[in-house]
Amino acid sequence: MAPEASKTSIPIPERTRNQRDARARALAIRFGLGPAAIAAAALVCLLIGLLYLALQIRTIFSDQLKQEYAGLVLEAVERAESARSLVGVWQQLPDATQARAAGYRQARTELAHRLASLAALVNASPSAAPRLPPSSLTPDADLRDTDAVLSNVSAWWRAQRDADSADVRVRITHVARTLIASAALLFCMLITALGMYAKRNRLLAGQSHEFEWAALHDAMTGLPNRRKLFATLEEAATKSPALAAPCKIAVLYVDLDGFKQVNDSLGHRVGDEFLIAVSKRFRESVRKVDVVARIGGDEFAVLVSEFSTNAELGEIARRLIACVVQTDKVMGVGQVRASIGIASFPDPVDDYQRLVAAADEAMYRVKRSGKNSYAFADEANRPMPL
Missing domain, CATH: 1.20.120 (Four Helix Bundle (Hemerythrin (Met), subunit A))
Structure with missing residues (x-):
């Protein structure tokens, strides 16, 4: 499991962009005329x-x-x-x-x-x-x-x-x-004030959107966080009963094996770069309708909608494991792999609120059985071979 530092650290380009935007807003507030000044x-x-x-x-x-x-x-x-x-x-x-x-x-x-x-x-x-x-x-x-x-x-x-x-x-x-x-001056000033109010409202709406996005996404990788994952899961599960043929939903819980040693031996900067790279590969390996989320530290989850068989989920798990292996190989770390637990709704897990917990339990079963593999929540036997 990754230490807390890897969860909250922000990449340098992201920090630079945020600082630049903050300076621009400060200058606009300091030297710009607001609607109140126009009205005065x-x-x-x-x-x-x-x-x-x-x-x-x-x-x-x-x-x-x-x-x-x-x-x-x-x-x-x-x-x-x-x-x-x-x-x-x-x-x-x-x-x-x-x-x-x-x-x-x-x-x-x-x-x-x-x-x-x-x-x-x-x-x-x-x-x-x-x-x-x-x-x-x-x-x-x-x-x-x-x-x-x-x-x-x-x-x-x-x-x-x-x-x-x-x-x-x-x-x-x-x-x-x-x-x-x-009359012309007042009309121009009123139009200007209305324009500034509209601009400020758009700015506030944009900032509100940014705050909302930040509250639902991981700052480092840009992936949805735990809160966004559960909200999407609830939305997908609650609309399924309204359909003629309820769609199946599955969660793949991914934990990176050996990632703590990367932070300890190579430093948190390398660990953060690894998480960013593997997150990008995770996102590219699944469909656009599926959700890849970072739960925290070195734990990820993939929400899969509208699958047919467990074989499809197994194929997704193998691609995710391959993403970790490929990232490890490209960065030259040589010790990071992945353990994945898979749980699906409504069968065998009939309560979507337990879907993530069931996948987490299946993932720990993989860890206890040798790691670098995947297992389904309804199977008590050994993990599936790659």
Whole structure:
């Protein structure tokens, strides 16, 4: 039997590949952006975009208020110009009667009232608008000065309204572009985050598969381990009753004779190489539907499904023994052989859970009778000759 060191040792290429994968995963975790980082970046960009949009919308509302205020001032200018036109009408009447004089004074008073309302609007403006001179607000002010004031006020506030209107249009364009850019950026970030989540899920699924594979296989030889063997055996045995003609199942329990001396004399490295080489030959000597498992140390088991006669099992046992002899010859060890016990279900072993134990008992019977041969579980006589 091989010592424990041979069970857990991992070949150098396998260790190198595992270390390389571990380093790659560590670098990806250290320098890569995960979905959480992408989501945080998207949130920051969203907040910045919302702040910019809020400032732009606030400015647009402010410009719109300025436009409305300019419209109020221009309406006041139009009313003042109408009052000025009325004064000009009274002033051009030919007869200097008392009614004309009274109408002219009333028109001048109305013009002064309109100018005072216009001055109140202009002086209350939040922008730095030119103020109306006090001399133009009196009823007896020079009409030429009044005409110049009204013309200047009208020109200035029309220009101001046009400028505010152009600024609103520009800012609305900026808001639309910002909304489009933000939507595109968020969409790209969401797609990226979803892609990273999918990639991480695939990675986790791959790692889960690797962990599951490692839990069911021998690390050194890559063969299924005891757990995988019993799971496959149970699956094969439990589905047999559902078939019209239940298939036969057999287990060949293989123990390497003289393997301990290899470890003791040549070292565990040579012993591990021997196990790897003989495992490969075992796998190549049976059908793909059959399972070759490493039970532990220098013990192996082969699960054979759908065989017809014991002669077929005997032929498989002889091939397995030949694999050991060939490996021993190639490596120049010169002292390793194999003892094999064979048990089949449902005849003669009617309980598949005892199939491995029955094959193990038959294998020990071979060892006690000279080794390097095989025996069936239902035979109490000597091992079968090669």
